[in-house]
Amino acid sequence: MAVAVFDLDNTLLAGDSDCEWGRFLAAQGFVDPARHEAESHRYYQNYLDGTLDIQAFLAFQLRPLAEHDPGVLHALRARFVDERIRPLVLPAARALLQRHRARGDVVVIVTATNRFITAPIAELLGVEHLLATEPEMVDGRYTGRAQGVPCFQGGKVQRLQAWLDEHGLDWSGSWFYSDSRNDIPLLERVDHPVAVDPDPALEEHARAHGWPVLSLREPGAG
Secondary structure (H helix, E strand, O other): OOOEOOOOOOOOOOOOOOHHHHHHHOOOOOOOOHHHHHHHHHHHHHHHHHHOHHHHHHHHHHHHHHHHHHHHHHHHHHHHHHHHHHHEEEEHHHHHHHHHHHHOEEEEEEEEEEEHHHHHHHOOOOOOOOEEEEEEOOOOOOEEEEEOOOOOOHEEEEEHHHHHHHHOOOOOOEEEEEEEEEHHHHHOOOOEEEEOOOHHHHHHHHHHOOOEEEEOOOOOOO
């Protein structure tokens, strides 16, 4: 039984769920639109450049969770997934997930975006196993801090290794699909790395190493 691992943002989705969440909060008046968009753009550019300070980004990303009641946040999230995320789900991504299920593979999403945002997205995609950055909760409220190892760059390898050990699985026959240069550490660890609609740095790396490069966005993909 092999594991088929998928990045989420800009891989299974035609967009970035964290950026969309920030824009959704701004549209609802929960964050300052101009300030939040400027910070989000700066961090996203750092991500694309491979220079993201993950701890600084998480402090920014998780701040709104600490500033609002969890019940209000969960109601907002349900609308967010329906209005902003559902249209970003790629039909070819659903088809690819189904092909791996049909092979008997264990399908896992591994994402740097926090679990508050991504848990219902994994559910929407029918994926049971999700490894994501974990937002801390104390006494029923989010603290604005992350707990444990962030699921980012080498942290994805560390988190997936722990998950494999917990479930009695290993790397044999493993797959990983991603769009980002930040996922090269995990792509290099699996048996079958696949670059999906990759950023320029990952595309160059993939072609240099003979990895498959595919698109889930092109007409007829999947």
